[in-house]
Amino acid sequence: MPMFTKLAHKTSTAAKSSxxxxxxxxxxxxxxxxxxxxxxxxHFLDNTRWQKRLQKELMSLLKEPPPxxxxxxxxxxxxxxxxxxxxxxxxGTLYEGEKFQLQFKFSPKYPFDSPxxxxxxxxIPIHPHIYSNGHICLSIxxxxxxxxxxxxxxxxxxxxxxxxxxxxxxxxxxxxxxKTCSANPKKxxxxxxxxxx
Amino acid sequence: MENNINDDNAPKTCEYDPNVNQDELIKAQEKxxxxxxxxxxxxxxxLDGLSSLEEEYSNDPVYSSKVKTLLPKFSNVRRTRPxxxxxxxxxxxxxxxxxxxxRDELVRFKKYLESxxxxxxEIGFPKFTTEDFHDMFMEVVSDLEGSGSIDRVxxxxxDAGTSDYLVVYLRLLISAHLQKNAEFFSFFIEGGRTVExxxxxxxxxxxRECDHLHIVALTAAVGVxxxxxxxxxxxxxxxxxxxxxEDKEPIIHLLYRPGHYxxxxxx
Numbered sequence: 001m002p003m004f005t006k007l008a009h010k011t012s013t014a015a016k017s018s019x020x021x022x023x024x025x026x027x028x029x030x031x032x033x034x035x036x037x038x039x040x041x042x043h044f045l046d047n048t049r050w051q052k053r054l055q056k057e058l059m060s061l062l063k064e065p066p067p068x069x070x071x072x073x074x075x076x077x078x079x080x081x082x083x084x085x086x087x088x089x090x091x092g093t094l095y096e097g098e099k100f101q102l103q104f105k106f107s108p109k110y111p112f113d114s115p116x117x118x119x120x121x122x123x124i125p126i127h128p129h130i131y132s133n134g135h136i137c138l139s140i141x142x143x144x145x146x147x148x149x150x151x152x153x154x155x156x157x158x159x160x161x162x163x164x165x166x167x168x169x170x171x172x173x174x175x176x177x178x179k180t181c182s183a184n185p186k187k188x189x190x191x192x193x194x195x196x197x
Numbered sequence: 198m199e200n201n202i203n204d205d206n207a208p209k210t211c212e213y214d215p216n217v218n219q220d221e222l223i224k225a226q227e228k229x230x231x232x233x234x235x236x237x238x239x240x241x242x243x244l245d246g247l248s249s250l251e252e253e254y255s256n257d258p259v260y261s262s263k264v265k266t267l268l269p270k271f272s273n274v275r276r277t278r279p280x281x282x283x284x285x286x287x288x289x290x291x292x293x294x295x296x297x298x299x300r301d302e303l304v305r306f307k308k309y310l311e312s313x314x315x316x317x318x319e320i321g322f323p324k325f326t327t328e329d330f331h332d333m334f335m336e337v338v339s340d341l342e343g344s345g346s347i348d349r350v351x352x353x354x355x356d357a358g359t360s361d362y363l364v365v366y367l368r369l370l371i372s373a374h375l376q377k378n379a380e381f382f383s384f385f386i387e388g389g390r391t392v393e394x395x396x397x398x399x400x401x402x403x404x405r406e407c408d409h410l411h412i413v414a415l416t417a418a419v420g421v422x423x424x425x426x427x428x429x430x431x432x433x434x435x436x437x438x439x440x441x442x443e444d445k446e447p448i449i450h451l452l453y454r455p456g457h458y459x460x461x462x463x464x
Binding site for chain 1: 218220221223224322323325326327329330358361365368369397398401402403
């Protein structure tokens with residue numbers, strides 16, 4: 001699985017990349033509207049479809065969690081749009097014995113809109129693609145997100161990203177990024193760069 | 198120093214303000230552009246006469262003379278929203294419209310859809326997410342079997358909740374076809390990527406534009422002939438056309454303009 005690192009902020013390419021990303025926002029917004037008055041009829045127009053999908057994912061994560069992963073079910077039941085996932089560093093890796101927490105936030109545009117995923121809590125993994133504020137540079141969390149992916153797929157990607165790490169260190173632009181970024185990592189224009197970490 | 202420059206007179210455009218979060222500005226601008234596109238174009242628009250194309254290019258001699266050559270063969274056009282999904286929305290709209298008038302094709306398509314699910318699992322797509330998209334597609338097709346009318350197709354294809362599900366499933370079908378025939382398709386993929394990487398980056402995410410490869414894969418997978426008429430600044434008055442797959446009689450006609458596909462109707 002290719003991993004990516006954030007090298008720099010893009011500051012002058014709004015026009016160039018507006019096509020895809022802009023359109024993404026558009027259709028996602030349209031999807032979220034639910035369009036209750038459309039003549040397609042009630043049959044297909046289910047405003048709670050995203051909730052059903054999340055419940056399905058929650059069940060699946062409970063029944064077949066990736067190794068070292070547990071989801072906080074009570075929390076997810078209290079608020080379906082915000083999950084906390086506990087993750088253990090895999091045996092035989094640099095993170096063996098460490099415990100981490102991931103926070104997932106979902107919008108009603110899910111799964112067309114990717115979830116917002118960050119590390120939270122005391123222990124943020126020290127990794128070249130993970131900023132000290134918990135933001136993760138992973139392309140499937142933004143540009144390469146596909147609605148066919150899932151919480152499970154994201155967890156697997158993050159486990160694999162941690163497991164393949166050869167040296168524990170922060171991204172080179174950590175201090176600048178953490179000072180200037182938005183609280184929501186999806187508001188960052190990530191600059192993905194294929195890396196062999 | 199003799200060289201006194203009055204700083205107050207220096208132009209102040211394009212100044213970089215380190216206190217402004219540039220990423221957020223860009224994202225906001227992108228969102229605004231997207232909202233405009235959404236507000237101005239339906240996912241699949243209403244049936245327009247070809248004259249609307251002529252009007253669009255009344256000041257453009259090259260395009261306008263090319264549009265004229267379409268006139269005897271085609272009568273109408275349906276515009277799609279330029280959001281990167283235009284080919285797929287155009288394809289599925291035109292195909293479902295064909296199917297409601299050709300019931301045997303609808304039956305064949307339904308059978309194909311049913312069996313396609315297992316194929317996607319074999320490629321390794323996660324079962325429960327794939328099932329969601331598959332089930333929605335089956336619901337739409339079953340519904341058309343019963344009450345199939347053009348109004349219904351219009352409604353389904355313009356309902357974001359439904360239309361986006363169909364688009365995702367078509368993307369998975371394309372990805373599966375490319376990956377199953379990876380040895381062949383690897384010769385056409387640029388940037389030193391594997392077929393799988395290409396699919397993850399250019400096929401499976403929403404709003405990625407469909408290129409030649411996507412169309413080759415989709416038409417081969419579904420077994421549906423598509424003719425694309427290319428309206429561009431290429432030489433000559435006539436439009437270049439291309440059939441996908443080459444040996445199949447086209448039942449869907451699409452008009453291509455650089456970066457965008459609309460649906461064409463034969464006269």
